[in-house]
Amino acid sequence: MAEANSRRARLHSIIFQADTPAGRRFDTWLIWLILASLVIVLLDSVEHIHTRHAGLLSGLEWVITGLFAAEYLLRLYSSPKPLRYAFSFFGLVDLMAIIPGVVALFYADAQYLLIIRALRLVRVFRIFKLRHYLVQANFLVSALRSSRQKIVVFLLSVSTLVVVFGALMYVIEGPENGFTSIPTSIYWAVVTLTTVGFGDITPKTALGQAVASLVMITGYSIIAVPTGIFSAELANAMRQEGQLDQECPTCRKRSHESAASFCSRCGNPLFPRGGEHEAT
């Protein structure tokens, strides 16, 4: 019983953590396996590869599905709170990486093929496991989080612009120039405002081209907004790292403005002159 517990704890440290050599080796193998399964899904979708190597590819896929299933069961077994893992973000992603492969075993009829192919593609989410590997992302994520509200305001403004410009272009150009409906025109406005510019729908009239120019210059200019927000947040985060880490000798306040000479709380000098510590 105690032996089983210690085995579970060891398994847990290998599977869930990456700070032991064994755990790091496990994670590396897992990533290669995920990449291999992704490559198989990619190759299987290419027509002339699928027709020639269908058997080999589906065989490999079953093997990988089996390995992922085994890994999922081990995770459940070794986890101290299996239910909590099962309903966590990564628990659900791990499950989604298995289900399509298992379902494909039972329903292989021609008419369901397309749907099953779609389910199998969810396997792409396996790549999210790569995030296990990344611990450096925290800094960027926290900067994004603190600029979240401003980003939402920005995205709402962009949405409004896109709807207004889309409707305007529908009226100006009309269905005969490819702007067949307002939703399509909004799609065109997104394509243009984001400076993607597919060119599948383009304005033909002089007025339409003038409005399109306005949309483009708007899009070209307001890209400054998310960039500015994120730059400022990141610069802010980096500045806070550089605050003065000097304890006030009188009131013990820890962190101060970067070039402070006196404590902003008690007014006593942070760095008493000449080495003589006055009682003040």
Next chain:
Amino acid sequence: MAEANSRRARLHSIIFQADTPAGRRFDTWLIWLILASLVIVLLDSVEHIHTRHAGLLSGLEWVITGLFAAEYLLRLYSSPKPLRYAFSFFGLVDLMAIIPGVVALFYADAQYLLIIRALRLVRVFRIFKLRHYLVQANFLVSALRSSRQKIVVFLLSVSTLVVVFGALMYVIEGPENGFTSIPTSIYWAVVTLTTVGFGDITPKTALGQAVASLVMITGYSIIAVPTGIFSAELANAMRQEGQLDQECPTCRKRSHESAASFCSRCGNPLFPRGGEHEAT
């Protein structure tokens, strides 16, 4: 009389403000109604939906136009200064959200259909009411305002570049390669400089492609300018935000840490009690 006044005041707080539960509920409903009316306009513009559900859609539109009209009258009634509201930005937008629907009732003749459709689209401006909901936008707006002058200089430079490059490409490529006139060439220059690149007009000659490359690299580089302006303004605004805006009576340092009692530069109290300057 007093009762009517108190009713008007209560209506005013519900309709114009969002800091009571009733006011917040009103605003939420209004936004859903605006979104619903937008969806109806969008769907109505899709050919095959219009032909099948014309009656239903126009019925719903009349209902929404009626609701917006009622809301407009209530706003006029509950406003302490109705004329001031009526001629404010949001008053005009609110009115513009009703007029097209009302006009469509009287003139439904075939030949005016197109124009009426255009008027109905102004209803899209209803979405601007969403801004009632947003109070967070102020920060971005103030940063944009303080960088306004620099943005104008930038836009003027871009306009000059676009006109010069457009004329140049008209001379180089000429009408036989799609650059049919200078306005069209300027449109092409905007498409290219903003890195949109539809591809409906493209240079064919070697010299034209060389100049186009120059335009593209210019556009690719000068996007740094609005971004840099906005980043610097926003970083500036954020540095000042949340800081104590109290001048030190001794050394005149302007901004301090948010909970400072003493100046971090000279150590003197920021808020001397009763004017008595202690020696400390």
Next chain:
Amino acid sequence: MAEANSRRARLHSIIFQADTPAGRRFDTWLIWLILASLVIVLLDSVEHIHTRHAGLLSGLEWVITGLFAAEYLLRLYSSPKPLRYAFSFFGLVDLMAIIPGVVALFYADAQYLLIIRALRLVRVFRIFKLRHYLVQANFLVSALRSSRQKIVVFLLSVSTLVVVFGALMYVIEGPENGFTSIPTSIYWAVVTLTTVGFGDITPKTALGQAVASLVMITGYSIIAVPTGIFSAELANAMRQEGQLDQECPTCRKRSHESAASFCSRCGNPLFPRGGEHEAT
């Protein structure tokens, strides 16, 4: 003689400066005239307008050319050093705004039409006169100037990338997929790296699409470089504006670090405590 001199001085202040009401009125009229001449050139290039209003447009053009010529002569006359003006940047631009119109008077033969049309387009440079109007641009220009060297390094790197990727794509895709020569492939690489993406030339092979993806992600990422350079320069310039403008009471050093308490040159306090000015 003295009267003529004072008239010249008055003319000079009207024509060259904008700080008197008359000077400001003159500049405003000049800008409207430049814009009018630009609009005429634009309209004249549109085929169906040119055929119908050729006479009117060329008449207006002669009038504007005459006015610009008169202005040029007045500038020469009122300038204290006419030759210096004539060979300055704006003197040359002003001359270029007249010459094409004058040349068009003598050579109107059909076969020279295209060349003359090209010369007339140089008139577009008149818009550079708008810069007379802009004094705010200095800040941006100085930020651009101090980041010039870094921009040159960036542009050289981009050029190298474009040449290498262009040659690579020529080998991979070859003339049969539209990459007809290395110069054309370099043009494609510029179109792609700058994220313009016309779509007139696109990779067809799998390897070509992979390399193209690399080019696009490179272009998408390195746009950070000019933006970062300019943002940092501008933030730097704005920070220097915010330096402490407090004269040291002991050594008279004028500008100090933004939160300095002591002079970095002589070590004496910048803000002697309690108002008592010590001799130190």
Next chain:
Amino acid sequence: MAEANSRRARLHSIIFQADTPAGRRFDTWLIWLILASLVIVLLDSVEHIHTRHAGLLSGLEWVITGLFAAEYLLRLYSSPKPLRYAFSFFGLVDLMAIIPGVVALFYADAQYLLIIRALRLVRVFRIFKLRHYLVQANFLVSALRSSRQKIVVFLLSVSTLVVVFGALMYVIEGPENGFTSIPTSIYWAVVTLTTVGFGDITPKTALGQAVASLVMITGYSIIAVPTGIFSAELANAMRQEGQLDQECPTCRKRSHESAASFCSRCGNPLFPRGGEHEAT
């Protein structure tokens, strides 16, 4: 023997360094030669120039290949550690600039032409020698290096997004709308996310256009991330640049104004003479 050594040392300073007049002249000539060889390769790839001037171009190429070979041998001869040079980055690039030209002498058969053309194009790498000329790039490179880890995280996130969106679009649009396989769909996702937008593959269904809009807005927004990272790093680097990197012996303030003698925070001397701590 000693004479040979001194000649080698002089050659080394001319060829490898650029701080003597002779060395600078050598580098300038080298750059012109590299540019000339590039122009020849470019012109040779244009069909109608190749057919007319094949002899001249290949003759010039042999001359340049000879000069580069001589330069390579001189570099080997004058280098104190020839093997170390030969296997350094620039040693390999220098070798790669010669080999294709030499190989082309022996295998000129028609069927190998294409491969030889490919080998000859590697000569484009000669342009990397241009970097010998650039010493200013260090600043940008160091800023890029310190933001390397964040850039890797960003590129991994972009790769994941591209794979997921590509697979999704393959399921939604399918081969009949040009999304012939998942790799092709991923290529489309890269084209769209990076805001290039060739337009060779575009979504046709309403759902596909909605997802494409999402991809575009994502791409438009997350370009803020690399830009923000680089801006913040560069601003950080520039703040530290040019400042005095001397720790105050009293208060431990690290960086000071460039010509400071006393600490601006505590007023004590930065460089106490002979260790005697004056009371000041």
